[in-house]
Amino acid sequence: MKATLLLPVVVLTLTANLSAAPMTDEDREHVLVHFEMTGQMLAEQVRGLCEPNWNSRLPQIAGAFESVFHIWPSRSPTIGAD
Secondary structure, rough: OOHHHHHHHHHHHHHHHHHHOOOOOHHHHHHHHHHHHHHHHHHHOOOOOOOOHHOOOOOOOOHHHHHHHHOOOOOOOOOOOO
């Protein structure tokens, strides 16, 4: 019984390791450009939020500041920045 459950896990693990290829310089550049672009888009979406909007939250749901800081801790926009 345990062998039957273990076999798919082993097969999937080996398959995942075999299919992973190293990232090319072109792929890396594409990812970095995309990361920067989406970071700028995120900053534009939250730019200008007033403090009550920035810090408001519902029970069990993170507020805007917590969410942005979780996604982008090193470059979280400031409150009310335009």
